[in-house]
């Protein structure tokens with residue numbers, strides 16, 4: 001069943017007039033997106049979209065609220081993956097036992113994301129679809145090799161994390177499509193640590209590092225590292241990953257390998273710090289994150 005409301009035009013802190021739909025299935029939502037094309041905008045938890053509408057940085061004629069689509073909510077196991085429905089709230093991801101057991105890095109990062117109020121409204125899929133380079137979920141998704149299931153009226157396709165983040169606030173989701181779920185390969189037994197640098201609690205990260213490490217018999221056999229806010233998209237610290245592989249799990253070996261953390265990055269300069277400062281932070285935070293993930 002569709003619900004439609006009308007919002008009237010008001011002062012600048014009130015969004016421009018739009019028609020509101022709350023479909024109860026993915027098919028209904030896709031039908032609305034197909035009907036209204038680029039006049040329509042998808043609403044998830046509203047924690048990023050509503051400020052944009054209120055400031056009138058965007059003024060869609062139609063808002064399609066996914067909040068009543070139960071099929072998009074929840075965490076489940078599917079073979080070697082943990083699958084998170086796009087509309088699962090951050091607070092539910094943070095307390096989910098499957099996430100803690102098989103995707104410890106996501107468990108840690110989501111606890112660092114904003115404050116409790118926002119974690120109870122914002123959604124896992126909404127944050128990833130928004131693709132803010134300072135968002136806390138992109139780097140863990142990249143480090144864990146997550147896959148994004150995107151559905152359109154012609155069917156669904158799966159996009160790797162490497163291909164999902166295209167540019168600043170831009171993803172592989174095309175007009176008329178929805179992100180429906182995120183599949184995270186299980187990293188059961190891997191150590192993990194999300195190291196986030198902020199000036200005050202609950203802030204967006206100035207820089208953050210997501211590290212997950214497999215250490216066996218005192219040797220690092222594999223490491224996967226994602227960087228937050230070191231470019232227009234989340235980035236993998238591949239030079240560090242390669243340098244760590246096969247190294248002894250010691251402070252000295254990790255310190256040497258992490259010196260390359262800022263290689264290939266293009267961080268922004270803003271009031272929180274310039275690009276050089278961010279490169280320095282990336283090196284320090286990567287070392288801290290890897291040491292903690294490896295239990296050193």
Ligand SMILES: Cc1cc2nc3c(=O)[nH]c(=O)nc-3n(C[C@H](O)[C@H](O)[C@H](O)COP(=O)(O)OP(=O)(O)OC[C@H]3O[C@@H](n4cnc5c(N)ncnc54)[C@H](O)[C@@H]3O)c2cc1C
Nearest residue numbers: 042044045046047048049114122123126127129135136179
């Ligand atoms: C004060 C404040 C502090 C915050 N601090 C942090 C922080 O420290 N770290 C952090 O990571 N985030 C932070 N956030 C953002 C938070 O994570 C939001 O939850 C997130 O950015 C957007 O998720 P949402 O569910 O609210 O999506 P919405 O705001 O509803 O949507 C965001 C965008 O994604 C699109 N979209 C949403 N869902 C889908 C879908 N399924 N398919 C296709 N497109 C979709 C929407 O059309 C919109 O363009 C903060 C937000 C606020 C207001």
